[in-house]
Amino acid sequence: xxxxxxxxxFFILVLFLTSGCKSSKTKVSDTPTKGxxxxxxxxxxxxxxxxxxxxxxxxxxxxxxIASYKSEVACFRDFFKDSTTRLVIVGxxxxxxxxxxxxxxxxxxxxxxxxxxxxxTLILNNKNLDTLFTLADLKKQLQGKGNHNKVFxxxxxxxxxxxxxxxxxxxxxxxxxxxxxxxxxxxxxxIDYVSTxxxxxxxxxxxxxxxxxxxxQVRLLKQVKMGYVRCDVCEDAPYVKPMQQSMLTRxxxxxxGLYYILKENYMGLGSGFVSFLKFERGQxxxxxxxxxxxxxxxxRNVQINQRLPKN
Numbered sequence: 291x292x293x294x295x296x297x298x299x300f301f302i303l304v305l306f307l308t309s310g311c312k313s314s315k316t317k318v319s320d321t322p323t324k325g326x327x328x329x330x331x332x333x334x335x336x337x338x339x340x341x342x343x344x345x346x347x348x349x350x351x352x353x354x355x356i357a358s359y360k361s362e363v364a365c366f367r368d369f370f371k372d373s374t375t376r377l378v379i380v381g382x383x384x385x386x387x388x389x390x391x392x393x394x395x396x397x398x399x400x401x402x403x404x405x406x407x408x409x410x411t412l413i414l415n416n417k418n419l420d421t422l423f424t425l426a427d428l429k430k431q432l433q434g435k436g437n438h439n440k441v442f443x444x445x446x447x448x449x450x451x452x453x454x455x456x457x458x459x460x461x462x463x464x465x466x467x468x469x470x471x472x473x474x475x476x477x478x479x480x481i482d483y484v485s486t487x488x489x490x491x492x493x494x495x496x497x498x499x500x501x502x503x504x505x506x507q508v509r510l511l512k513q514v515k516m517g518y519v520r521c522d523v524c525e526d527a528p529y530v531k532p533m534q535q536s537m538l539t540r541x542x543x544x545x546x547g548l549y550y551i552l553k554e555n556y557m558g559l560g561s562g563f564v565s566f567l568k569f570e571r572g573q574x575x576x577x578x579x580x581x582x583x584x585x586x587x588x589x590r591n592v593q594i595n596q597r598l599p600k601n
Contacts, residue, residue, distance in 0.1 A: 322562020324352035329377040329560075330365040331357050332451050333476050334495035335408065335548055337507070338579040339379055345575060346566050353559055359476075363449035369551060370395075376553050377560040381408070381451030383549045392553065400553040405567045407582030409496040409532035410455055410544040412517030413481060415488045422529045424520045425543060428460050434467030442466075443480050443492040447473040452493050455546050485513035496532050500580045519543055537582040548581070 319325055331339050336359045343355045358368070362382075368375040370391070383402045384392070392400050414421060430436045445452050457463060474480045477494045484492040492514070499511045518529035521541045528541075536542040550567060554560040566572045573585040 320353075320559040322353075322557060322559060322565070323350045325559045326354040326356065327376060327559040327563070328356050328358070328374050329379065329563075330368040330375050331359050331379045332362050332365055332381055333359040334381070334445060334450065334452055335379060335497055336477070337501075337504075338406075338497040338576060338581060341579065342567060342572055342575055343563075345571070346563055349566075349571075350562075353562075355559070355563060361446055361449040362451040362454065369553070376558075377563070378551050379405075380549055380551065381455065381546050383547075384551060396553060396555075398555050400551055401564070402549060402551045403568070404547040404549050404584055405572070406548040406576040406584060407537055407545050408548050409500070409537050409542055410452060410459075410546060411494055411496045411499065411532045412519065412544075413484050413492040413494060413499065413514040414517050415484055415486075415490060416513070416515055417488045418491075418515075421515070421517050422520070423517055425460055425522065428519075429462075429464075432456070432461060432466040432470070433464065434470055438470070439489050440470060441472055441487065441490045442470055443472045443474055443483050443490050445474055445477050445480050445494065447471070451546070452495070455544070456493065459544065481510055481514055491517070496537070497579055497581055500532065500534075501578075502580075503578070534577070534580045534582060545582070 320327060339357065339359075343357060347353055347355060360368075362380050365378040365380050366388075369378045370388075383404070384400065389399055412423060427436065431440055432442060444450065444456070447453065456466075472483065472490075474483055474492075477498050480492040480494050481498065484490045499507050499514070499516070501507045502511075516531055518531050519542060521528055521530045521543060523543075524530075524541055530536045530542045532542045532544070537545050550564050552560050552564050568584075570585065573583040573587070576583040577587060
């Protein structure tokens with residue numbers, strides 16, 4: 291009788307383990323080449339990420355990447371609290387406190403890395419003749435110590451990556467004069483406001499207006515113009531325009547990273563899309579969008595012998 295009970299217990303255990311495996315398999319409903327995933331993306335990177343998603347879905351027609359474009363803080367909120375959001379693309383990686391929180395919550399550390407570099411670009415009204423800036427002058431003006439006729443236009447006031455970057459890299463955690471700052475809803479509204487107000491200075495990501503081969507961005511750039519920022523670490527201290535080469539060499543001083551953060555411990559659609567962004571095809575899209583790719587595409591100089599060998 292005892293043997294029969296042991297056999298019965300054994301079969302119950304096997305059945306339990308088998309059903310557990312089946313249920314875990316049904317939870318994994320996507321792969322790198324099929325399925326649906328919801329992601330949250332920093333709105334300031336919208337143009338280039340839309341292009342990346344378009345190319346990935348064309349390559350793998352059975353995939354659907356549904357992106358919500360929002361502020362950086364909202365992206366992190368989705369990542370930490372929304373189980374359906376497995377991937378975010380933002381302007382910074384996880385800090386140590388956030389890593390420990392996710393390890394406690396998930397049992398593993400989410401993958402995170404830089405996939406490109408982006409420039410915070412100063413945009414000006416076409417009638418504005420003052421196009422040269424230093425970081426010190428920008429700091430003074432943002433704090434209300436300079437020309438009070440200026441209005442600074444941000445893509446929000448507190449929750450965006452652009453505001454965080456300005457606070458960190460220009461203001462160095464000091465407050466700005468709130469009477470000189472206007473909050474737009476998004477980057478497109480920043481451009482629209484600057485285009486109609488001669489005294490306005492806006493801040494947007496370069497992916498909105500930096501691609502001369504994108505007709506929509508060319509139209510936007512006709513409405514405004516870019517400012518030049520002095521390179522204080524360069525030998526001759528030139529005023530530099532945000533372009534791909536000046537971003538890669540850090541001659542343009544307002545350069546930030548573009549990061550992915552993924553909570554997926556299997557080869558799903560999130561992992562497939564991240565691999566696409568990290569490697570050649572995705573990196574070429576960043577390059578053609580005039581952002582700074584992390585992959586080195588430099589070609590070697592080859593000396594060609596033009597003389598024909600004698601027979």
